[in-house]
Every structure is written in structure tokens, then in C-alpha cells.
Amino acid sequence: MADPTRSSPLALTVLSLLHYKPLHPYGMQRLLKQWGKDQVVNVGQRAGLYRTIDRLTAAGLIRVRETERDQAYPERTVYELTAEGRRTARDWLDRMLAEPKQEFPEFPAALSLLLMISPAEARAALERRADHLARTRTEPDVPPAGDLPRVSLLESEYLRVVRDAEERWLRSVIDDIDAGRLTWEPAQ
Incomplete structure (x- = not known):
């Protein structure tokens, strides 16, 4: 299993979306596209988003806020940022902005x-x-x-x-x- 505290563009983006407001995964994906963040973060596969959410939850960086039940939609789990998640997001952002990383496009x-x-x-x-x-x-x-x-x-x-x-x-x-x-x- 991947290190749950390892930074990634998608993990940082999830934390930043939850910094904005609590969301369910579909809402995260919708905002990513609406704000054009899908041009810089790979969210093509919803499974990757769910794996990232699971990893961030296991690390204590986000937590379940509530489960919404609506007749028109399937059950939706809403996540929120923890205090540790807020600190981690700021640390990751600072590091990603300041330190060039060897990438392999x-x-x-x-x-x-x-x-x-x-x-x-x-x-x-x-x-x-x-x-x-x-x-x-x-x-x-x-x-x-x-x-x-x-x-x-x-x-x-x-x-x-x-x-x-x-x-x-x-x-x-x-x-x-x-x-x-x-x-x-x-x-x-």
C-alpha cells in the first residue's frame, strides 16, 4: 500500500477542495472540472480519486463528516479537512512550489x-x-x-x-x- 502521508498533486488538490468546503467525491470531481483543475491534475479515473480519499482518511488528514441520503441520488459520503490535513496541505503546497522535483513525462x-x-x-x-x-x-x-x-x-x-x-x-x-x-x- 502507498504511504498515506506521501504528497501528490491529486492528494493536495483534494485537501485544498476540502479546505474550501466539505464535499463528497462527486462534488470534488465536479469542482475540479468547473475550475479547470482537471488540466493540471489527473482526475480522469474516478477510482484514483477514491483511492486518494481512502489514503488521506487513513492518514487522518480528512474524515467523514456525514453521509447524505437523497431519493434522487445514491448515498454520498461527505468529507472534511482535519486540523492535521490543513497543516499538511500547507506543507505540501510550500514544498511543491519551492522545490523542483524530478518528473518523468x-x-x-x-x-x-x-x-x-x-x-x-x-x-x-x-x-x-x-x-x-x-x-x-x-x-x-x-x-x-x-x-x-x-x-x-x-x-x-x-x-x-x-x-x-x-x-x-x-x-x-x-x-x-x-x-x-x-x-x-x-x-x-
Whole structure:
């Protein structure tokens, strides 16, 4: 079993949602999407959210506040933040903001293996990625949520800047492949 006191983006997000107000898991998931947090926290699978809630409950960071019973909905367990959960959330947030962590996203891993394919194949794939990033520039970053203060949208601002920088970098690599400044022989 995973360490119940181990920080994760989803665990911190659950604690922050419960800092806002007591919620049941469906309400958490709904707010995550409404506030656009699903762009930075993986909540695609409800099972992951439930595992995180179980882990935080076992660690004493959250607790059951009540169980709602309504004819229109199945029984819903409402969770609330404990005092220890509030302290832990602040500690995790401070650490995640201040200390860069070695993360292992797919794209750099794929870049490290480019020798498997030809420069032409790499160029085509990188072009598709750059085009995809360019298309996302025209999409809204978060669902409309009224007049929110900038601090509420910093993650979207960060993601936009990173996306734009990645697209510029991709275009420069594609130019280098086209000009013959970057070439290799694919591994057989």
C-alpha cells in the first residue's frame, strides 16, 4: 500500500477542495472540472480519486463528516479537512512550489529515444506535435468561471507559457532537421 502521508498533486488538490468546503467525491470531481483543475491534475479515473480519499482518511488528514441520503441520488459520503490535513496541505503546497522535483513525462522520454527512427520520421512526428500545440492556442485555457482573480488562473498561465515555448522549440528543431544541422542514422 502507498504511504498515506506521501504528497501528490491529486492528494493536495483534494485537501485544498476540502479546505474550501466539505464535499463528497462527486462534488470534488465536479469542482475540479468547473475550475479547470482537471488540466493540471489527473482526475480522469474516478477510482484514483477514491483511492486518494481512502489514503488521506487513513492518514487522518480528512474524515467523514456525514453521509447524505437523497431519493434522487445514491448515498454520498461527505468529507472534511482535519486540523492535521490543513497543516499538511500547507506543507505540501510550500514544498511543491519551492522545490523542483524530478518528473518523468512521456515527451522527454520519447525524445531520448529518437535514434530508433529516421530524421524524416522524427520531423513528421514533431511537426504534428507543434501543429497540435498551435491549435490549442485558440482554445480557452479554462472553462468560463466569471471574473476570477489572476491568482486563480496561474496554472493556466504557466501551461500556456510552457506550451508556447515548447512550440517555438519544436519549430527550431524541425528547422534544424530541414537544414541538415540535426541528423542521425536510425538504429537498426
